[in-house]
Amino acid sequence: MEMSELRALLTPEGLDLLDSLGPVEQVADVARAVSRLRAAGHSPDLVSAVVGQAHLRAKAKGKFGDFAARMLFTRAGLEQATRLGVAARHAQRIRRAGLTSVADLGCGIGGDALAFAGAGLDVLAVDADDVTAAIAAYNLAPFGDSAVVRQGTAEEAVPTDERAIWMDPARRTSGHSETKRVSSEDYSPSLDWAFEVASRRPTGIKLGPGHDRDSLPSDAEAQWVSAEGSVVELVLWTGALARDGVRRAALVIRGDRSHELTAGADALDAPVRDLGGFLHEPDGAVIRARLIGDVARSLDAGMLDERIAYLTSDAALTSPFVQSFRVRETMPANPKAISAVLKAHSIGTLEIKKRGMDIDPAAFRKKLTLKGDQTATLILTRIGDQRRAILADRVPAAD
Structure with a gap:
C-alpha cells in the first residue's frame, strides 16, 4: 500500500466502502471486486486500497480472529505479525514481571502492541515506515492515550524510563507487499544493537524459529513457540523478563490451552532403542x-x-x-x-x-x-x- 492509497482509505467514504465490501477471500474475487467498484465510479487509489484491505482482512483472520475485521494491514506487515494468541502470552509475561509499560520498537502493523494494550500495559509503539506507522496508529486507536504510535527508528526511540522493551526486527527487505527475506546480518534494527540493549534492559526479542542458535546471547532465555502444530517464533527474554535458571523453553499452544517445557540447558538425548509398541x-x-x-x-x-x-x-x-x-x-x-x-x-x-x-x-x-x-x-x-x-x-x- 502506498501513502496515496492510505489517504484515500482513511476517509469516511473509504472506511464505509471497506466495511460494506466485506472479506475478499479468493484471488479470483479481487478482480471482480475491482471491476465492480471502478464501474461504480470510485477512484483507482481508493479501489486498490479497499480491495487490498478486504483481501488482507480475510487472510488475517487466522492470526487475529474477529479483530481482523476492524484492522488495517500491509501484506508484509501481516506476514511478520505475531498471532494475537501468542502476543497475549508475551503481554502476560511482561505483566507477571511487575512491569506496567512497554516500548514496542519496530511495531509493524501493531500486532504485539494490540495485545500489550489489551493487557492493560501502557504502550509506546514505533516504526520507521510512514505507512506502517499510520496503520499501527489506526489499529491501536481504540486504546486512546494508553497506546501512542510514533514514526521513527528503533535506535532513536529507546525510552529513558523503566519500561520493558519489545523488538521484532524486520527480517525482510523494506516495502509493503513484495518483500524478500534477508540474512540476520541485515535485520533492522541490527541484532548487535538489539542484543546490546537487551543486555541492560528487560527485553523480549522476536526472531525466526530457525535462527542460528550459536549466535544467541548465553545469558538470555530462549523460548521457541509453536501454535497449532507449527513453530512460529523464537523469543529471547532478558533481565526481569527472563526466568531464573531457564535458558531453554518450548511453549506449545493448541487452541486456548498451552503447555511449556523448560530447562537450564539443552537436554541430553535419550539412548537409541528398538521400535516398541x-x-x-x-x-x-x-x-x-x-x-x-x-x-x-x-x-x-x-x-x-x-x-x-x-x-x-x-x-x-x-x-x-x-x-x-x-x-x-x-x-x-x-x-x-x-x-x-x-x-x-x-x-x-x-x-x-x-x-x-x-x-x-x-x-x-x-x-x-x-x-x-x-x-x-x-x-x-x-x-x-x-x-x-x-x-x-x-x-x-x-x-
Whole structure:
C-alpha cells in the first residue's frame, strides 16, 4: 500500500466502502471486486486500497480472529505479525514481571502492541515506515492515550524510563507487499544493537524459529513457540523478563490451552532403542529447543534413530509435547509392500508422515492402493541404514 492509497482509505467514504465490501477471500474475487467498484465510479487509489484491505482482512483472520475485521494491514506487515494468541502470552509475561509499560520498537502493523494494550500495559509503539506507522496508529486507536504510535527508528526511540522493551526486527527487505527475506546480518534494527540493549534492559526479542542458535546471547532465555502444530517464533527474554535458571523453553499452544517445557540447558538425548509398541513425534518447538531427551524420559522412551527426531516406547504414555501413535506393523518403505499391508487392513484413508527420507508424501500416495473403510497413519523414516514404513494409529492428544 502506498501513502496515496492510505489517504484515500482513511476517509469516511473509504472506511464505509471497506466495511460494506466485506472479506475478499479468493484471488479470483479481487478482480471482480475491482471491476465492480471502478464501474461504480470510485477512484483507482481508493479501489486498490479497499480491495487490498478486504483481501488482507480475510487472510488475517487466522492470526487475529474477529479483530481482523476492524484492522488495517500491509501484506508484509501481516506476514511478520505475531498471532494475537501468542502476543497475549508475551503481554502476560511482561505483566507477571511487575512491569506496567512497554516500548514496542519496530511495531509493524501493531500486532504485539494490540495485545500489550489489551493487557492493560501502557504502550509506546514505533516504526520507521510512514505507512506502517499510520496503520499501527489506526489499529491501536481504540486504546486512546494508553497506546501512542510514533514514526521513527528503533535506535532513536529507546525510552529513558523503566519500561520493558519489545523488538521484532524486520527480517525482510523494506516495502509493503513484495518483500524478500534477508540474512540476520541485515535485520533492522541490527541484532548487535538489539542484543546490546537487551543486555541492560528487560527485553523480549522476536526472531525466526530457525535462527542460528550459536549466535544467541548465553545469558538470555530462549523460548521457541509453536501454535497449532507449527513453530512460529523464537523469543529471547532478558533481565526481569527472563526466568531464573531457564535458558531453554518450548511453549506449545493448541487452541486456548498451552503447555511449556523448560530447562537450564539443552537436554541430553535419550539412548537409541528398538521400535516398541508406540512411536512419538516431538513438537517442533521441543526439537528446536533441544529438549527431546527430557520428553523421552518422561515417556520412558528412547530415540528410534540418533539422527531423526522420533521417539519410541512400550509404555502407553503420551504428553502435550508429542503426537503419539500406536504401532500396528512395519515393512520396507516401498509402495508394493505397503500396498499389500494396506489392503490386508482395508485402509482407504491414510495420513502420511515422514522424517529422514527425501520423498514427497503427495506423490508417494499416488503409488499406493487405498481401498476400504478403515483409517491409519503411515510413517516413513530411516532406522539405521534402512528405509522403513510404520503403519500406526493416532493416540488421542494429551491435555
